[in-house]
Amino acid sequence: MKLSLAIVAFALAVPTAGFAQDSTAVVSNGEYPNTFSSGSANVSPFTNKSKRFNDWSISAGAGVPLVQSADLTSIKNGNGKNLFGYSAYVSIDKAITHAFGLKLQYDRGETRQGWFNTKDSAPSGMGYQEVGARTQYDAISILGDINFSNLLRRVDNHSPFRWALHGYAGVGTLAYRAYQKDAAGQRLMTEIKPFKLGSMFGQAGAGLKFKVNRRIDIEGRLMYVMTGDDEFDGGGHKYSDINQREEQVSDNFFNATLGVSLKLGKHESHLMWHDPLQEIYYKLDVLANKNQDIEVCKKGDLDNDGVCDDWDRQLDTPAGARVDGAGVALDTDLDGVIDLYDKCVTVPGPVENQGCPTTTAPITGPVTETETKLDGIEFDLNSDRILPSNTPILNNAVSYINSSSGSYNVIGATDTRASDAYNQKLSERRANNVKNYLIQNGVQSGKLNAIGRGEKDLKYPECEPATKCPEWKNRANRRVYFEAK
Structure with a gap:
């Protein structure tokens, strides 16, 4: 019996x-819903892979x-x-x-x-x-x-x-x-x-x-x-x-x-x-710190570069030029010739030679880019999940790194909540998630090295402890950014 x-x-x-369980996973293929579909068109169907908890x-x-x-x-x-x-x-x-x-x-x-x-x-x-x-x-x-x-x-x-x-x-x-x-x-x-x-x-x-x-x-x-x-x-x-x-x-x-x-x-x-x-x-606290009276793009976008004139630092960007978040035309090799007119985008050269070196000797070995830093992304509290809003930034990083001959550190950081040991592991997971995303979208794995710096690499060092700062500064500390080796 x-x-x-x-x-x-x-x-x-x-x-x-x-x-x-409720799923927060979204499609990350870079495509957005068209004007005839709702926002739910970008939400993936719930599967076992999209579960957040055991x-x-x-x-x-x-x-x-x-x-x-x-x-x-x-x-x-x-x-x-x-x-x-x-x-x-x-x-x-x-x-x-x-x-x-x-x-x-x-x-x-x-x-x-x-x-x-x-x-x-x-x-x-x-x-x-x-x-x-x-x-x-x-x-x-x-x-x-x-x-x-x-x-x-x-x-x-x-x-x-x-x-x-x-x-x-x-x-x-x-x-x-x-x-x-x-x-x-x-x-x-x-x-x-x-x-x-x-x-x-x-x-x-x-x-x-x-x-x-x-x-x-x-x-x-x-x-x-x-x-x-x-x-x-x-x-x-x-x-x-x-x-x-x-x-x-x-x-x-x-x-x-x-x-x-x-x-x-x-x-x-x-x-x-x-x-x-x-x-x-936490999300309510973030919304409470935002100014709901801001009128976005009040002055329009005169040069049609995708950056509102309210914060565009270059109002006469040439048509077709790629720009950064401040509306400034990109100059990858920092030689004074923007990428639109630069014939050698990743190698510095004089303006007279359209941004290419004047030497006739062949270029060998990797080009060092010690000064170059790419835009980073931010994370939610106690999370290593890449947010859908960061997809355009990461896709730009894919294009930039693929066009470069250098290699890069993918650096993860946290705010000052929790212990040092926990924050160190969390920063490593954030850096590895971003590295894996770049590799899955075409970047060679040999060009990337993931590093976690925990709470030892604060963008706003005055946020120690986190209660000293508004939430937007703590969120800025929870980030992953790129640094040329």
């Missing part, structure tokens, strides 16, 4: 629930069950003495949202109740106290998991939370064998098979979880199991002398356990430990 229950429990663990885990634990409501109990102030059994559970857990999940759980254990341990000899001359019992049980149940901490949590951007209060409730099938012992010996009183109408039971309770790291959680849990059966305690049939001592029709017990959860998946965070309020409040 026990073996068959275990097989059924694991057979039912085949994932059937759909993925329920949502599967495996849990196991052990503990002590105590029969509390029965004709024979495990508690001294009831119909019995303080008798301790044992229990164990294993479950497969699926997070549906940040505040709700499901568990497929298998429980196994033994309760001990009555006036003595059935491993001992039955006492004599004790009257009605000469009865002891034990019940071996196996159970399979589906439990709902509510994360109360995520439902009630207040935002705290200064310290990550590591404790969470969970509530559980569910139903399942219960199989058991109840034994009774007295002076006449031990005998099987009741046996219930699984998946029968009378084998249904319910349980509910709460657990307190502690996040050890991104993979491991420890949990203390207290569950109350309602068997719906008056014979679970080993008292025999419902009209027996023992089962007529009390009026209740359900033998119920507490089950206190200590367990561990292993979170599965490749992502940094699990969905049940994610608080979406942190992201929402």
Whole structure:
């Protein structure tokens, strides 16, 4: 019976629930929706690759069950003495949202109740106290998991939370064998098979979880199991002398356990430990710091270079010339001849020779560009994801690096939130993500070297700590930029 229950429990663990996380992935092929489509035309369909969080885990634990409501109990102030059994559970857990999940759980254990341990000899001359019992049980149940901490949590951007209060409730099938012992010996009183109408039971309770790291959680849990059966305690049939001592029709017990959860998946965070309020409040803070009364492009774009005259530093850019963010025509080799008229874009030369060197000797070896820096990109707080708004900047970088004979450092940096070690790893991930993007879009891998400098390379050094600065300066510190070797 026990073996068959275990097989059924694991057979039912085949994932059937759909993925329920919100996707923020967008198409990054450089194409934008046309004038006849909505903005959603640039959003990719949700797939397993676009998930942001892990949502599967495996849990196991052990503990002590105590029969509390029965004709024979495990508690001294009831119909019995303080008798301790044992229990164990294993479950497969699926997070549906940040505040709700499901568990497929298998429980196994033994309760001990009555006036003595059935491993001992039955006492004599004790009257009605000469009865002891034990019940071996196996159970399979589906439990709902509510994360109360995520439902009630207040935002705290200064310290990550590591404790969470969970509530559980569910139903399942219960199989058991109840034994009774007295002076006449031990005998099987009741046996219930699984998946029968009378084998249904319910349980509910709460657990307190502690996040050890991104993979491991420890949990203390207290569950109350309602068997719906008056014979679970080993008292025999419902009209027996023992089962007529009390009026209740359900033998119920507490089950206190200590367990561990292993979170599965490749992502940094699990969905049940994610608080979406942190992201929402951060975005609201960013919007609050912006001046909503700015009139964009009030003066127009006289030279049609794509940069508004409000901040265009070169209002007479020649038609067809590539420009930087300030509207100044690009001069890649810094020789005074803009790229539009430069016949040797990556090699400096005099104006009289259209930007090419006057020497007749062939050019050998890589051209050094120690002064050249490309535009960088910024990142959201605690994120290494490349934003869709940065795609045009990175595509310009691809064109620039491919037209250059030099090699470049891709340098990642962070703001001053979190520890030095965490920021160092985050900056390395940002730099590697940008490097991989450039390689996937045609840049030779040998031209790029990813470097993480953590919080040691602040664009605004006065932002130490981050609370000293407005959010736009902290965001500017969270960046990846390029530097010629």
